[in-house]
Amino acid sequence: MQVQFLGSGDAFGSGGRFNSCFLVTGNESRFLIECGATSLVAMRRFGVDPNTLQTILISHLHGDHFGGLPVFLLDAQFVSRRETPLVIAGPPGLGRRLGEAQECLFPGSSKNSWRFDWRVEELEPGRRWTHGDIAVTPYEVVHACGATPFALRVEVDGKVVTYSGDTEWTDALITAARGADLFIAEAYFFEKKVPFHLDYATLLSHVDEIRPKRLILTHMSRDMLDRVDGVACECADDGMVITLD
């Protein structure tokens, strides 16, 4: 199984990085975790054909995490000319917020006569959801975004990939990421504590409780990027590919 970081940046393009977007390629499944505002650009940059994706998972309803969906859908309709179904799964309220985003950014675009089937699945906190050979368990975290924010524990091909989403520290991350083969975790600041975001020092103080097999940091601000030389774990970079065997 492969994970490619198509976007490892924060909301503000720190370090010239794209918004959050991770491509997971398993034996049968190929899907995105997050589709931030810049994600279609990132897919073009890294040669990812959007038509090869069956599913898009969304952690929470901020533009740098789900804001790429309106243009992804328009591209599928008019440019990539998608013919296969697409499922977009995320927090309660995703369907309404996506419709609003479509109408705000491209008026009329939510009412297309679609050339392919797509649907939104709104996930319940703590309830394991399965789709094809993917299973996703969302855990509620602490982040203000007008809807319930999630960390996502994703199972595919016998591996577990957990993504923290954006959140200040919460013990929910221990449950979500315990023993994961890969834990992709926000490290917004190096050690500064702010509401709704996680800093590297706090994350590190809990790693023994989580015990992921591999930890990769993402969603780094300028403050964090300036200090990565002093960081004791892996940091994501746009385009980076890792293999989980």
Ligand SMILES: [Zn+2]
């Ligand atoms: Zn974010």
Ligand SMILES: [Zn+2]
């Ligand atoms: Zn956010």
